[in-house]
Amino acid sequence: MRRLIPTGEAERPVAFAEAPQPVPEPDEVLVKVEAFAPNRGETFLLEDPRPGWLPGKDVAGLVVQAAADGSGPGIGARVVGHPAQGGWAEYAAVPTHSLAVLPDSIDSVRAAALPLAGITALRLLRTAGPVAGLRVLLTGASGGVGHYVTELAVGAGAELTAVTATPERGERLVELGAHVVHGVAAAEGPFDVVLESTGGPDLPVALSKVRPGGTLVWFGQASRTPATLDFFRLLGGPERVTIRHFHYAGAPYGPDLAALVGLVERERLHPEIGSVSGWAETAGTLVDLRERRVRGKAVLLTGGTR
Template sequence: MKALIPTGQAGELVAFGTAEVPEPAGGQALIKVEAFSINRGEIFKLAGGTGWLPGKDIAGTVVRAAADGSGPREGQRVVAHVPAAGWAEYAVAGTGSIAALPAHVDAVTAAALPLAGITALRLLRAAGSIAGRRVLITGASGGVGHYFVELAAAAGAEITAVSATPERGHRLMELGAEAVVSDPGAASGPFDVVLESVGGRSLPAALAKLAPHGTLLWFGQASREPVTLDFFDFFAGPEGATLRHFHYDDAFEARPFGPDLATLVQLTGDGRLHPEIGRITDWADTATVLNDLRERRITGNAVLTLTSP
């Protein structure tokens, strides 16, 4: 089968190669991939030259159901979140990480859901009861930010989003943000919950906006810049504040991805969640899309579609 293979070259991170069609284990289904999306974390892994086979978010059709009888049947259209190797004509996925797709949710839309959508959904849970509370989210122009803003607004939160450009900020307002600023220092605090995903100078600036007994959830470092945090400032700041690291698949959320994927699919199908897809193109353009995502020339998700062999 055709698959995208890391090259180790900065200007062209992946290229087409060949690989064996994977053999599913007992609790895995074999999926014919129709579309996949790219996450920024995958770009960093590829740039690091780890030899890791890329591809975590896929949508397609089950061509071989799991041998243990679990999960979707053969011929079922699905979306899945896999550990790796999803940028290929076929991929295997554990049945606990798969959700069935209704006829009115297409593969392109579904492929944009897994990692960003699951992260946003689990961030919402980690933030606790947010109805009527003030929330600040940095790095809101990415896939996670768009999903979180829409989900949190529907839950009754008053959201201030940090976005670098007015154009991207306008979309966040449409999704339910009360205000959009270009820098966390410009936000009108204090905030009960702060979600920080940029790192560098952004984290201490966002932390300074936290209300007494508030919570800051640190879930990313998109800037790739180290954080310098003066804990004397922290201790002199909001009384009883909590600073917590969050990862979408950590022990706090020790549960399979499938149920969350099913929730995201249902919300999307009902018109209550709107994946923000900044580019849709053939998977032959993957190397170019990776470069454009790295340089922030794409808003939201990028989805690549597979042509028939």
């Protein structure tokens, strides 16, 4: 079969290679991949790939081999999955605790856009707690996670301000009910909850927008620049602020994927897909994603989709 492997080259991060078809573990199904969605974090890992690493965590496709232990769906089921690696291939082995069955109403393109970004959004909002009636600030909002957080938070009753680099990148967020600004400093606080994903100089500015007794949840460093906090200055401003670190990881992912699928099926969640291409265009798409030229999610197709 064909799969994409890292090259270590900035302008051509991946290339096709022939590889054996994966042999699933007893609790894994074999999925014929129809679509996959790269994440911006994966573009950073491709800059200096570790030996043996096979990229690809968000896939949608068809089960062609059921799990030997009897768990999970049977042959012929359409699924969305979140394997640990190896999804940028014709076939991928996916643990049954990390997938969900798709209804006919959800195509593989939208399904592939769900896993990492959608799971992150769900778990991030659980970490933040109930947001109904609260003022929420979200930085780095124009990517896949930001669109999901915005729709879910606004749907839950939050008054959400989203930070994007340009008006164009914020257009869909406005449609979803967010107030959009183009710089953290432009956000008019105070906020009950700040969801901060850019790091660098933005983090202390975002922290200054938190009301006394509020919470900042730090869940990324998209700027790739370390943040410096002056706690003496902080204590002269929004006192008693709680700072929480968040990371989405932690199996099982299946229940959250099933929840996301259900939200999409009921039209309460709408994946924002900024790019759909055949997987021959993966290298260029990865560069676009790394350089923030894609709004929302990018999806690659390996062949026929539904």
